[in-house]
Amino acid sequence: MSDVIWVYGEVVDGAVTSTTLEMVTKAAAVGTAEAILLGPAPDDAVALLGEHGASKVYVSPDPVFRDYLTLPAATVVESLIRQHKPALVLFASSYGGRDVAAALSAALDCGAITDVADFTLTDGAVEAKIPALGASYWNTATLVHDDVKLLLVRPKSFEPAPNPKTPVVEEVAAPADAELCKVRLKEKVVAKAEGPQLDGARIVVSGGRGLAAEENFDMLRELADLLGGAVGATRAVVDSGWVPYSLQIGQTGKTVKPDLYIACGISGAVQHLAGMKDSKLIVAVNKDAEAPIFQMCDLGIVGDVFKVVPQLIEEIKARR
Amino acid sequence: MDIVVCGKIIPASTVTIEIDPATKRMIRKGVAHELDPAAASAVEEGLRLMEQEGGTVTLVTMGFNEITIGVRTALAMGATSAVHIFDDALAGSDALATAKALAAAIGKKPFDLIICGTESSDSYSGIVPGQVARLLGVPPVTFANEMSVEGNTLTVKRQSESGYDVVEADLPALVTVTSGINEPRYPQLKGIMAAKRKEIVQYSAADLGLGAGDVGEAGARERVLEVGRPPRREAGDVVEDDGDGGKRIADFLAEAKVI
Numbered sequence: 001m002s003d004v005i006w007v008y009g010e011v012v013d014g015a016v017t018s019t020t021l022e023m024v025t026k027a028a029a030v031g032t033a034e035a036i037l038l039g040p041a042p043d044d045a046v047a048l049l050g051e052h053g054a055s056k057v058y059v060s061p062d063p064v065f066r067d068y069l070t071l072p073a074a075t076v077v078e079s080l081i082r083q084h085k086p087a088l089v090l091f092a093s094s095y096g097g098r099d100v101a102a103a104l105s106a107a108l109d110c111g112a113i114t115d116v117a118d119f120t121l122t123d124g125a126v127e128a129k130i131p132a133l134g135a136s137y138w139n140t141a142t143l144v145h146d147d148v149k150l151l152l153v154r155p156k157s158f159e160p161a162p163n164p165k166t167p168v169v170e171e172v173a174a175p176a177d178a179e180l181c182k183v184r185l186k187e188k189v190v191a192k193a194e195g196p197q198l199d200g201a202r203i204v205v206s207g208g209r210g211l212a213a214e215e216n217f218d219m220l221r222e223l224a225d226l227l228g229g230a231v232g233a234t235r236a237v238v239d240s241g242w243v244p245y246s247l248q249i250g251q252t253g254k255t256v257k258p259d260l261y262i263a264c265g266i267s268g269a270v271q272h273l274a275g276m277k278d279s280k281l282i283v284a285v286n287k288d289a290e291a292p293i294f295q296m297c298d299l300g301i302v303g304d305v306f307k308v309v310p311q312l313i314e315e316i317k318a319r320r
Numbered sequence: 321m322d323i324v325v326c327g328k329i330i331p332a333s334t335v336t337i338e339i340d341p342a343t344k345r346m347i348r349k350g351v352a353h354e355l356d357p358a359a360a361s362a363v364e365e366g367l368r369l370m371e372q373e374g375g376t377v378t379l380v381t382m383g384f385n386e387i388t389i390g391v392r393t394a395l396a397m398g399a400t401s402a403v404h405i406f407d408d409a410l411a412g413s414d415a416l417a418t419a420k421a422l423a424a425a426i427g428k429k430p431f432d433l434i435i436c437g438t439e440s441s442d443s444y445s446g447i448v449p450g451q452v453a454r455l456l457g458v459p460p461v462t463f464a465n466e467m468s469v470e471g472n473t474l475t476v477k478r479q480s481e482s483g484y485d486v487v488e489a490d491l492p493a494l495v496t497v498t499s500g501i502n503e504p505r506y507p508q509l510k511g512i513m514a515a516k517r518k519e520i521v522q523y524s525a526a527d528l529g530l531g532a533g534d535v536g537e538a539g540a541r542e543r544v545l546e547v548g549r550p551p552r553r554e555a556g557d558v559v560e561d562d563g564d565g566g567k568r569i570a571d572f573l574a575e576a577k578v579i
Binding site: 101114127136315 | 419438498500558561564565
């Protein structure tokens, strides 16, 4: 049985994503890791994939993969899979990864397990660990067919680690079919980044519906600034338009694992807990003593977030 | 413009969903159901487009009897008609099997646009729309925060890691919308009354040309082997704020050497 595991690599904002490197690290630990990198990539991309354990990289620098979404990539990966028959293909649970995986699953009539947090590969059989229903359950799932299997992996499921290889590079041809250019990227708009990015922040100060209004996020920004941390939010807050989607933490947003997570006015819906439950320390402030967040915090204050947070800010300033 | 909205009717948000250890599936029978909020956003977006362009909005959904209530909600909001794929043989379908059934039902009639939520609020796989698009051979445009149709072109603002992308596609196409795209309307009495007279077409798996190898438990590629509860994180100190809540947190942060 093949132990070759492919990683569908992604470049976002000019850099290979950390989830790509996490997946390559894991793939190299479980089997033979190979990566696919379609579209323009930074010069050191192949070397970076090799450093994390990729022994082969399929590349195409063709801008068609950047300028036209999903279809060119899905078509090329489909023919590569048919040709090389890897055991598994890993995709990030990202905007791009999910679309390509969905198209491939339908095209190849093969299963795709989503939201994978860990997996094993034994004699071609895959077992995947999935946090279900907002991590209130852990399911173990498998795919029962013989041919290639697709896994969509949650970001930050694995630690990227050095495992140096000198990858064989195979250039793949870009498709020339106009039919594949039906989803056109016209413009990329970068939202004004405020403060440190959530990804990689050691401290996250996060707000929920309990903050009641957009302007009350200023208080969290001040607290985050004082602590050198980043601001995050729940889906309810993002859906209300108070803060941009890039700050959303949860099953449908970012997954964070900071050293310290301060949850302000967050009840702890399963959707949110899925994105922050692995934080090392969790502090929660909420007026409702029954809020689920209190069942998983290290310190919980049942109280008014508009009193507790300003007092905390003053205390931190005073202790400097 | 003929719009198909693909959406799910799911256990109501007031229900704590459990997994049946025997079947390893969510317990769906016998619990209150509602139109998935993600699907309601898709219905709303379809209705706005229909109000602007004319045409129809057809809800296509799959599930057992309990879900009729959610189908009625979509019709009461203003959807023109509904297609309910309803067959015991479909129980245990995985994402791809679900997509096959939906695609077969949608493909029975010509359409201009399929609108779905980005993912359902109960299982979150988020891949069914992309599979449906591929099965029907239409381009998928996902994660739309805003969408518009001009002539034959769909334009969306698509969420991205760092902001948004402006993406366009020619119709017919499939688009998935985020829950932030709109505030779904509440059904009004008039709509609720009108919904009673609207058509709900029911299809069985056989009506859709699907056999046991395609759908249901037997057709599922994915199988759940084990259902478990994760170890509970031990709850720490939870205290009432006696006016020193902020100080207590500061003490805690000092102890943890954060400040």
